[in-house]
Amino acid sequence: xxxxxxxxxxxxxxxxxxxxxxxxxxxxxxxxxxxxxxxxxxxxxxxxxxxxxxxxxxxxxxxxxxxxxxxxxxxxxxxxxxxxxxxxxxxxxxxxxxxxxxxxxxxxxxxxxxxxxxxxxxxxxxxxxxxxxxxxxxxxxxxxxxxxxxxxxxxxxxxxxxxxxxxxxxxxxxxxxxxxxxxxxxxxxxxxxxxxxxxxxxxxxxxxxxxxxxxxxxxxxxxxxxxxxxxxxxxxxxxxxxxxxxxxxxxxxxxxxxxxxxxxxxxxxxx
Numbered sequence: 001x002x003x004x005x006x007x008x009x010x011x012x013x014x015x016x017x018x019x020x021x022x023x024x025x026x027x028x029x030x031x032x033x034x035x036x037x038x039x040x041x042x043x044x045x046x047x048x049x050x051x052x053x054x055x056x057x058x059x060x061x062x063x064x065x066x067x068x069x070x071x072x073x074x075x076x077x078x079x080x081x082x083x084x085x086x087x088x089x090x091x092x093x094x095x096x097x098x099x100x101x102x103x104x105x106x107x108x109x110x111x112x113x114x115x116x117x118x119x120x121x122x123x124x125x126x127x128x129x130x131x132x133x134x135x136x137x138x139x140x141x142x143x144x145x146x147x148x149x150x151x152x153x154x155x156x157x158x159x160x161x162x163x164x165x166x167x168x169x170x171x172x173x174x175x176x177x178x179x180x181x182x183x184x185x186x187x188x189x190x191x192x193x194x195x196x197x198x199x200x201x202x203x204x205x206x207x208x209x210x211x212x213x214x215x216x217x218x219x220x221x222x223x224x225x226x227x228x229x230x231x232x233x234x235x236x237x238x239x240x241x242x243x244x245x246x247x248x249x250x251x252x253x254x255x256x257x258x259x260x261x262x263x264x265x266x267x268x269x270x271x
Contacts, residue, residue, distance in 0.1 A: 006116050006132045009083070009109040013119040014130060016059045017105045020052040020089055021123035024105070027051075028096065045090070045097050049073055052089035056107065060085055072219045084110045088219040091120075092195035101125055106197040108222035118223030120197045129201040129227050137204050137230035149231040152206040154254020155188075160209035162251075162259065163191040163199045167215045176214065179268045186262065196248075200224025203250045204231035210251035210259045214268060221248055236260060238269050 027048060053073040060067065068079025071087040085107065090096060092103030101124030109117040121128040127141035129149065137149040164180060166173045180190055191208065193199055196216055202208045204227045221243055225235050234256035237247045247269040249260045
């Protein structure tokens with residue numbers, strides 16, 4: 001049965017993401033990646049990140065003043081409605097800095113602690129992914145109209161294309177690189193896009209067979225995790241655990257468990 005509240009939350013998330021995506025796309029200086037000083041491009045990206053979060057929270061708070069917020073750039077209010085918005089206004093900041101197209105706006109709505117709506121828009125790709133709990137996942141893009149998302153048929157792990165990400169702390173990156181080195185001979189290949197939200201949506205869209213990463217925050221994965229699951233993928237953390245900062249894993253049903261076991265054996269969950 002369709003929940004009208006969830007339908008309303010989806011429409012709000014889609015509009016907020018669209019507006020923030022346009023702000024980020026149209027407001028990015030053309031020479032951002034070649035600015036004269038090391039600090040100035042980072043400062044500009046931070047300013048754009050904060051502006052996008054303010055746009056999103058302002059838009060949503062005006063329409064739903066009793067809702068809570070959790071955002072990467074500091075939005076943190078409890079609310080009283082049972083709904084909380086989990087927001088990453090710019091996932092893939094380094095890609096954005098360099099002018100690479102793989103960055104996204106991610107917005108999820110939680111109801112009583114469970115994610116019920118997720119929207120990820122990737123403006124430079126011209127694509128928006130969305131899901132409502134129990135109603136599947138969908139996307140709009142260069143194809144005609146809206147299409148339903150389904151993850152790929154499950155290949156054996158040794159034929160799986162798997163994505164991951166790396167932390168920016170040197171010691172953690174070194175450990176993650178060691179895990180990837182051990183994995184490369186055991187899978188088809190590894191990709192690194194620079195955006196957790198986009199990677200999770202690519203699992204949903206059948207562009208990846210699996211994905212894993214350590215160090216994600218709730219705003220990095222809330223929307224993408226729901227989109228992947230509603231497209232038929234499995235998600236989790238360490239065995240029998242939910243996705244978390246310790247470890248996030250997503251994959252087609254045939255890839256998820258072997259990938260999760262392999263990561264556990266390799267100790268991918270600790271530094």
